[in-house]
Amino acid sequence: MKKIEAVIKPFKLDDVKDALNAIGIAGMTVTEVKGFGRQKGHVELYRGAEYDIAFIPKVKLEIVVADAIAEKVVATIMEKAKTGKIGDGKIFITKVEEVIRIRTGEKGDSAI
Numbered sequence: 001m002k003k004i005e006a007v008i009k010p011f012k013l014d015d016v017k018d019a020l021n022a023i024g025i026a027g028m029t030v031t032e033v034k035g036f037g038r039q040k041g042h043v044e045l046y047r048g049a050e051y052d053i054a055f056i057p058k059v060k061l062e063i064v065v066a067d068a069i070a071e072k073v074v075a076t077i078m079e080k081a082k083t084g085k086i087g088d089g090k091i092f093i094t095k096v097e098e099v100i101r102i103r104t105g106e107k108g109d110s111a112i
Contacts, residue, residue, distance in 0.1 A: 001096040001109065002070040006061045007033065008081040008089040013059050015080045020063070023076055027112075029062040038086070056087060064096055066109050 008016060013030065020028065034055035065073050074091055082088055101111040 001099060001112065002065055002067060003094045003096045004061075004063045004065065004070065004073055004077070005092040005094075006063075006077045006081065006089060007035070007058050007091075008061065008077070009083065009087065010057060010059045012081045012083070013061075016061065016077055019076050019080045020073065023069075023072060025063060025065065025073060027063075031060045031062070033058050033060045037090070058089065064099060064112055066112065 006016070010032070017028070017030075034057055036054060036056055061077070063073060070093065074093065077091060098107060099109075099111040100107050104111075
């Protein structure tokens with residue numbers, strides 16, 4: 001199993017979610033996060049004053065999937081989250097040793 005964490009622009013969330021639902025992904029965890037990468041934030045004007053916005057608002061998706069469909073999930077996220085501009089985000093893929101459904105005690109792929 002793989003855990004796929006994707007940090008994307010907030011306005012791309014619905015497109016990514018709908019595309020993942022279309023390929024059979026039934027669940028994910030979504031968290032509103034802030035951060036910066038190479039873009040190092042930006043400066044905004046508000047009522048004539050400049051404000052340095054060091055942390056950019058993003059959305060973090062966490063999805064655990066079977067190894068067999070991990071590449072398809074990553075490709076779908078990349079396709080739907082890409083704008084071609086700086087700050088599109090990152091995808092992190094890690095191996096998951098075990099998943100346990102609390103309610104039933106199921107383990108492994110059947111618990112996803």
